[in-house]
Each structure stands twice: as structure tokens, then as C-alpha cells.
Amino acid sequence: xxxxxxxxxxxxxxxxxxxxxxxxxxxxxxxxxxxxxxxxxxxxxxxxxxxxxxxxxxxxxxxxxxxxxxxxxxxxxxxxxxxxxxxxxxxxxxxxxxxxxxxxxxxxxxxxxxxxxxxxxxxxxxxxxxxxxxxxxxxxxxxxxxxxxxxxxxxxxxxxxxxxxxxxxxxxxxxxxxxxxxxxxxxxxxxxxxxxxxxxxxxxxxxxxxxxxxxxxxxxxxxxxxxxxxxxxxxxxxxxxxxxxxxxxxxxxxxxxxxxxxxxxxxxxxxxxxxxxxxxxx
Amino acid sequence: xxxxxxxxxxxxxxxxxxxxxxxxxxxxxxxxxxxxxxxxxxxxxxxxxxxxxxxxxxxxxxxxxxxxxxxxxxxxxxxxxxxxxxxxxxxxxxxxxxxxxxxxxxxxxxxxxxxxxxxxxxxxxxxxxxxxxxxxxxxxxxxxxxxxxxxxxxxxxxxxxxxxxxxxxxxxxxxxxxxxxxxxxxxxxxxxxxxxxxxxxxxxxxxxxxxxxxxxxxxxxxxxxxxxxxxxxxxxxxxxxxxxxxxxxxxxxxxxxxxxxxxxxxxxxxxxxxxxxxxxxxxxxxxxxxxxxxxxxxxxxxxxxxxxx
Numbered sequence: 022x023x024x025x026x027x028x029x030x031x032x033x034x035x036x037x038x039x040x041x042x043x044x045x046x047x048x049x050x051x052x053x054x055x056x057x058x059x060x061x062x063x064x065x066x067x068x069x070x071x072x073x074x075x076x077x078x079x080x081x082x083x084x085x086x087x088x089x090x091x092x093x094x095x096x097x098x099x100x101x102x103x104x105x106x107x108x109x110x111x112x113x114x115x116x117x118x119x120x121x122x123x124x125x126x127x128x129x130x131x132x133x134x135x136x137x138x139x140x141x142x143x144x145x146x147x148x149x150x151x152x153x154x155x156x157x158x159x160x161x162x163x164x165x166x167x168x169x170x171x172x173x174x175x176x177x178x179x180x181x182x183x184x185x186x187x188x189x190x191x192x193x194x195x196x197x198x199x200x201x202x203x204x205x206x207x208x209x210x211x212x213x214x215x216x217x218x219x220x221x222x223x224x225x226x227x228x229x230x231x232x233x234x235x236x237x238x239x240x241x242x243x244x245x246x247x248x249x250x251x252x253x254x255x256x257x258x259x260x261x262x263x264x265x266x267x268x269x270x271x272x273x274x275x276x277x278x279x280x281x282x283x284x285x286x287x288x289x290x291x292x293x294x295x296x297x298x299x300x301x302x303x
Numbered sequence: 304x305x306x307x308x309x310x311x312x313x314x315x316x317x318x319x320x321x322x323x324x325x326x327x328x329x330x331x332x333x334x335x336x337x338x339x340x341x342x343x344x345x346x347x348x349x350x351x352x353x354x355x356x357x358x359x360x361x362x363x364x365x366x367x368x369x370x371x372x373x374x375x376x377x378x379x380x381x382x383x384x385x386x387x388x389x390x391x392x393x394x395x396x397x398x399x400x401x402x403x404x405x406x407x408x409x410x411x412x413x414x415x416x417x418x419x420x421x422x423x424x425x426x427x428x429x430x431x432x433x434x435x436x437x438x439x440x441x442x443x444x445x446x447x448x449x450x451x452x453x454x455x456x457x458x459x460x461x462x463x464x465x466x467x468x469x470x471x472x473x474x475x476x477x478x479x480x481x482x483x484x485x486x487x488x489x490x491x492x493x494x495x496x497x498x499x500x501x502x503x504x505x506x507x508x509x510x511x512x513x514x515x516x517x518x519x520x521x522x523x524x525x526x527x528x529x530x531x532x533x534x535x536x537x538x539x540x541x542x543x544x545x546x547x548x549x550x551x552x553x554x555x556x557x558x559x560x561x562x563x564x565x566x567x568x569x570x571x572x573x574x575x576x577x578x579x580x581x582x583x584x585x586x587x588x589x590x591x592x593x594x595x596x597x598x599x600x601x602x603x604x605x606x607x608x609x610x611x612x
Contacts, residue, residue: 032316032317033317121404232446276538
């Protein structure tokens with residue numbers, strides 16, 4: 022599967038808008054919404070049928086009758102997720118647990134056993150014309166976003182043919198969720214908002230993508246007359262595939278739940294060409 | 304007893320204007336200290352002409368490193384690792400960059416003691432100053448782990464400094480204003496837990512409204528009172544009405560700001576909106592909003608103090 026992953030660094034740069042636009046082109050079979058903390062693509066698409074799978078992580082369960090009070094579990098846990106509580110035995114703080122299994126492995130008496138706890142879900146929505154939307158969703162008050170992203174990809178890729186093209190809509194930022202989103206990318210498309218914040222944050226993700234030796238291209242959004250973002254790309258030798266000018270009508274259309282090609286119909290041909298260029302040259 | 308009030312600015316959706324709003328409100332709320340907890344896309348200090356006063360390396364934890372001279376290539380570490388962080392190429396095992404969660408299981412289980420446990424350098428944190436404003440901020444390394452821990456570090460250092468200022472009678476006020484990250488994950492939880500209140504900056508778009516609901520749910524989970532500011536309010540009046548309806552009984556809507564070019568101009572000028580355009584409608588709105596926020600913060604603190612007595 023060829024994963025075209027859309028990233029931006031700064032939030033609100035236009036990732037979802039562009040992901041939806043590329044999803045509309047004929048070659049693309051599926052859209053994976055990997056912004057699992059705040060997934061939004063489904064708000065713009067009408068789905069016919071949906072299916073859902075839970076994303077579980079093993080969290081240890083404590084059995085006081087078996088505990089020998091050796092303290093190995095408390096000592097090994099690097100996330101302070103287990104504490105000794107006198108006669109009550111051990112307390113496990115689920116929200117701090119990283120499901121590394123270290124305590125379970127080191128417990129000499131099997132007093133700790135893993136139990137599946139739901140941390141989120143993956144939803145498959147059938148969209149018109151044999152297209153599929155896969156949405157990863159992190160449960161509120163849970164911190165394991167990268168695990169939901171990896172589950173989302175695994176689930177989607179296991180159901181898609183090997184020569185299919187998919188678009189991945191990523192979370193903002195460049196932390197561990199970003200790392201999970203760009204894993205196995207065929208191509209990384211960076212959306213740069215043409216503003217000082219947008220360029221600063223995009224630069225961080227671009228450096229990280231280049232370090233991974235992944236092919237990268239840029240779409241500039243809300244392009245201003247001064248062309249700061251364009252000049253930045255020129256300096257860095259980055260390929261600019263498209264520039265979308267600052268346009269209040271696009272912002273209003275977006276607020277009405279319309280996709281970019283519905284607001285500016287001429288763009289649908291441009292996106293078709295961009296996809297062809299990406300697939301041919303990489 | 305907590306002497307410092309912490310107001311954290313969040314949004315769920317990115318790009319709603321958190322950072323610009325934070326710096327603008329700071330002109331009126333006069334916090335002693337500002338903290339930028341959006342450590343992997345840190346922009347707050349860009350709205351000032353800051354001078355860096357302090358810079359510290361940040362080690363979020365440890366990570367495993369395989370010593371190939373001692374390694375017998377038994378493969379146990381790769382088998383045990385729940386994060387698939389260990390790869391094997393031609394019989395040589397190594398830890399993939401950015402993948403180790405730092406659980407230490409492989410380190411203690413390796414029969415050859417061939418795995419070193421090294422501090423993981425995940426970024427830097429800084430203290431910068433502009434005209435008497437102290438800004439605590441950070442830069443997470445690209446793709447690094449531990450963004451939540453770095454947010455906790457920035458917030459903790461800022462809090463301590465604010466306490467010191469207040470105890471010396473030097474601070475502008477007892478307020479610590481925090482610019483938070485987007486989303487609802489690790490660094491958001493780190494920025495939010497235990498705060499006096501949250502200000503959610505939203506926008507009237509399907510995404511903005513959807514994400515507002517999730518961040519409000521998160522704040523309610525941690526029992527943090529929330530306020531809502533609707534930015535770009537003239538984009539869609541129907542969704543603005545829906546937001547008011549939804550907020551009823553959950554959070555106070557402290558005001559609206561229209562879609563405005565001043566947000567971009569302020570970034571270009573490295574200056575918060577009220578300083579750049581003191582006579583503008585936006586500045587007037589922000590002044591009113593900060594008055595409401597002040598009042599609500601005082602009420603929340605008074606109630607808390609009452610509860611503690």
C-alpha cells in the first residue's frame with residue numbers, strides 16, 4: 022500500500038482539507054484519519070455503512086493473594102504506574118501505564134496479569150464509489166495516541182490491496198504521534214500555512230522527515246503576497262506542488278462543511294494532477 | 304495552599320488562535336509568568352522580541368542502546384519489546400531511533416547484560432524575557448518521545464518562578480498564563496491537570512465544534528472549570544448559536560472575536576494584537592473578554608479557598 026501522509030507541524034494549517042481533496046481523486050482507495058485525538062474527516066463525508074473495532078492495550082491486574090511483596094514491579098516501572106499501598110498490596114494507575122509488560126514479566130509469582138483495556142477505536146465508513154474512510158479515535162482522558170494510530174494503520178492495511186493508494190491525515194505537532202503517522206510513508210506531503218508560526222512549525226517536521234530519508238513535497242496554504250513560505254521552500258530546495266491563496270470564501274465554505282473542490286471546482290483537476298506527479302516520480 | 308492561579312488556554316482543534324489569544328489576553332491580565340506548553344510547535348515567544356536568559360537540556364527518561372560487542376544476537380529483547388523498537392538486520396540487533404519508550408524491560412532481561420540504559424535527550428527548555436515578561440518555553444526534538452513530560456517541566460518551572468516572584472512581592476499578579484497544545488493527548492493532560500481553569504478557544508466550523516466537545520469532556524474529567532472564547536465568530540453564525548446552546552450549564556462563553564487579519568499581522572510584527580492595534584475593535588473585545596475571565600478566575604479561587612477551609 023502506498024501511504025501518502027499529510028503533516029503540517031502547526032494545527033489548523035489545512036491538513037484535513039487537503040486530505041479530503043486528495044481522497045476525492047480516482048486513484049485513492051482510502052483515507053486514514055490518524056489525528057486520533059481530534060479526528061475530523063468524517064464530519065465532511067457521508068458514510069453509508071460503518072463498522073467499528075475497539076483498540077485495546079494490556080494493563081496489569083493485581084492479585085493480592087499471589088503477591089510475595091518482593092517489590093520488583095514497583096522498582097522496574099519507569100512510568101510510576103505501580104505503587105505499594107501497605108496491606109492493600111499494589112495500586113495500579115491505569116492512565117500512567119504504558120503497557121510495556123515489564124512488571125508482568127518480572128513478577129516471580131504471577132501476581133500481575135495483563136487484562137485488555139479499551140483506549141480507543143477504529144471505525145470503517147463506506148463512502149460512495151468504493152472508497153473507505155478509516156477513523157482512529159482516542160478515548161477521552163487516555164494518553165496512548167500513538168498506539169491508536171498504529172492500530173488504525175494495521176487494521177486498514179490488512180483490508181486493502183497491496184497496490185492501493187491511501188491518504189493519511191496526521192495529528193499536528195512533531196512528537197511521538199507524528200512519528201507513528203509517518204511510519205512506512207510512501208510520500209510525505211507537508212502543508213505549510215504561510216505565516217511565521219506556520220513556517221516555524223513546518224520546518225521542524227520537515228527536518229524530522231528528511232532525517233528519515235522520506236520523499237517530501239509541499240503545499241502552501243493561505244499564501245500571502247509576500248511569499249514567505251515560498252521563499253522558505255526555495256531556500257531549502259523543497260518542491261512546492263501547489264499554492265492556495267488566502268481566501269475568506271474557502272474559510273466560510275469549510276465552516277459549512279464543504280470540501281475544497283466543492284468551494285473551488287477548478288481545484289479537483291489540480292489535485293488529480295498532484296497525485297499523478299507524486300505517484301509517477303517516487 | 305496554592306497561591307498561584309493557573310489559566311491554561313486549549314482548543315482541541317489546532318489553528319483556532321490559542322497563541323495569539325494568549326499573548327493578547329496577557330496585555331490585560333498581566334500575568335507574572337507565561338508558559339508555552341505546546342512544546343512540539345512552540346510559537347508563543349515569537350510574538351515577543353525576547354532575549355533568552357536561560358537554556359537547559361531536557362532528558363525525559365532513559366532509552367535502551369544495544370552494545371553490539373557484548374550482544375549474542377539471541378533476539379530475546381526484540382521478542383519482549385512491546386513497542387517493536389528493536390530491529391534485526393543481518394543478525395545485528397539495534398534500537399530504532401525514536402521508538403524506545405524507555406520501559407527498561409530489555410535492559411534487565413538481557414542475558415549478556417549487553418543493553419545500556421542511557422539518558423534520552425528529548426529537547427531543551429528556555430526562559431526568555433521581553434520588557435519584564437518572563438516566558439517559559441521549550442523545543443521538543445523532532446519526532447521525540449516525552450512531550451508530556453516536557454510540558455510538565457515547563458509548567459512546573461514557570462509555576463515555581465511565579466511563586467518566587469509573588470513571595471518577594473515582585474510579580475505583576477498571582478496569575479500564571481499557559482498556552483497549551485492542540486488535541487486531547489499526553490501534553491494536553493500535562494498542561495491541564497490541577498489548573499485553576501481552562502480557556503477553550505474555538506471556531507464555528509464543524510471541526511472546531513466537534514473538537515470543543517472533546518476538550519470540554521477532558522476538562523470535566525479532571526474537574527477543571529472551563530470558559531469558551533469563540534474566535535472567527537463571523538464565519539458561521541448558525542454554529543455560533545449551537546456552541547452557546549451546547550455550552551449552557553457546562554462552561555461560560557466569555558466572548559467572540561471576528562475573523563481578523565490582525566492575527567497574521569501580529570505574527571509578522573512580533574507583537575500581541577493590543578500592542579499592534581490598540582484602537583482596534585479586536586483589542587476592545589479582548590479587553591472585555593479579559594475582564595470577564597478575571598472575574599471568573601477570582602470567583603473560582605474564592606470558592607476553592609472556601610472549600611479548603
